[in-house]
Amino acid sequence: MTTYPDTVSTMELIKELVSIPSPSGNTDKIIEFVEGKLSGFELKMQRNRKGGLLITLPGQDTAQHRMLTAHVDTLGAMVKSITPGGRLKLSMIGGFRWNSVEGEYCEIQTHSGKVYTGTILMHQTSVHVYKNAGDAPRNEDNIEVRIDEKVSNAEDVRNLGIEVGDFVSFDPRVEMTDSGFIKSRHLDDKASVAILIKLIQHICKEKLTLPYTTHFLISNNEEIGYGGNSNITPETVEYLAVDMGALGDGQSSDEYTVSICAKDSSGPYHYGLRKHLIELAKANDVEYKVDIYPYYGSDASAAIRSGHDIVHGLIGPGIESSHAFERTHKSSLFHTEKLLKAYVQSSLTENR
Ligand SMILES: [Zn+2]
DSSP, rough: OOOOOOOHHHHHHHHHTTTTBBBOOOOHHHHHHHHHHHSSOOOEEEEEEOOOEEEEOOOOOOEEEEEEEEOOOOEEEEEEHHHHHHEEEEEEEEOOGGTTTOOOEEEEOTTTEEEEEEEEETOOTTTTTTTTTTTSSSSSTTEEEEEESSOOOOHHHHHOOOOOTEEEEEOOOOEOOOOSEEEOOTTTHHHHHHHHHHHHHHHHHHTOOOSEEEEEEEOOOGGGGGGTTSSSOTTEEEEEOOOEEOOOOOOOOOOSSEEEEEEETTTOOOHHHHHHHHHHHHHTOOEEEEEOOSSSHHHHEEEHHHHHHHHHHHEEEEBBBTTTSSSEEHHHHHHHHHHHHHHHHSSSSGGO
C-alpha cells in the first residue's frame, strides 16, 4: 500500500515544479518534467499542439468520461525593449501588479537558450539619486531589469544575445517552514499540478480502476485565458479545474482547507457538481470552504466559454496573496488531495 495522501512528498514536488521557469508561452521544459514524473507507468500520455499534456486512464465505463485539469504555466514577462542605458523594459505575461515583482530576481532566456540573471527594479530606485523614488508609479515605463552583466548601452545587451521577445521569469524563492507552510511564487497552479501528479501516480501504483475513463489535462495557457478549453472528448460529461482558492477581505477560503468555488467572474459553476463535491467532503472528513472569487476565471470557465456542453467545477488549495508572494499550508494541500481522490472514484453527478 502506498501512503495517500503523502502531503510532505507533494510539497517536495511543488518545490521542484516552481523551480522550473514556465511563463505562459514557454512551457516545454516543465511539461517534459511532468512527463518524466509519469513515464514509469503504463499511461496513455500525449502532448497537444498548444504544448499541454493529456493523460488518459481508462475506466470501467468508457462511454462517459471525466476530465480534471491544472495548469503549469505561470505569470512572467517578455523583453519589450532595450534601453539606451542597457536595461530591459518588460511586457507582462498574465495578470499581476508591477509592485509585486519589484525587487525580484529574474532570469532572461535568450533565443539560443542562454540564461542571464537580473533584478527587476524601478528606474528611479536609488533614494540617494531620485527624490521621487517612493512615489513614482510602478508601471511599464518605470519598471526595468538590471542585467547581471557589464553592460552600459543597448549594443552591449544585444551582444549578449538578449533581444526583444526573450522570456523573463521570476525567482520563485520557494521555502518550506517548520510550521507547515510553503511560500513561493507560482503556487498558482503548480500546487495543484503536484497534487494531480501524485494522484495519478497513486492510482497507477495501486492499480485502481476508476469508474469512468478519466483524462488529466496539464494545461499550459491558463494565465492567458485559454489553457484547458481544448482536447475535451465528446464523451466528457464532467470537467473539474483544480486551481487555487483566492484569499482576502470578505473571502471564506483560507490556507488550511480546500476551497470549493460556487462562482467567479465567469458566473456560477455547475450547482449539481458543487453539491456533489460538498457531500463528498462531508463523507470523507475533508475540511472545505465554499467561496466566490470576484476577479477570477479558470480553465473550466474557459472550456464552457469555448462551447463545450459539460458539467463544470472548480476546487483547489487556498493560496494567500495570489499572483504575488504566495503561500499555503500543508493542511490545505492535504484536504484538496483527499477530496480529489474521493471525487475521481465517485459517480458522475448526473448518474447519482
Ligand atoms: Zn491559476
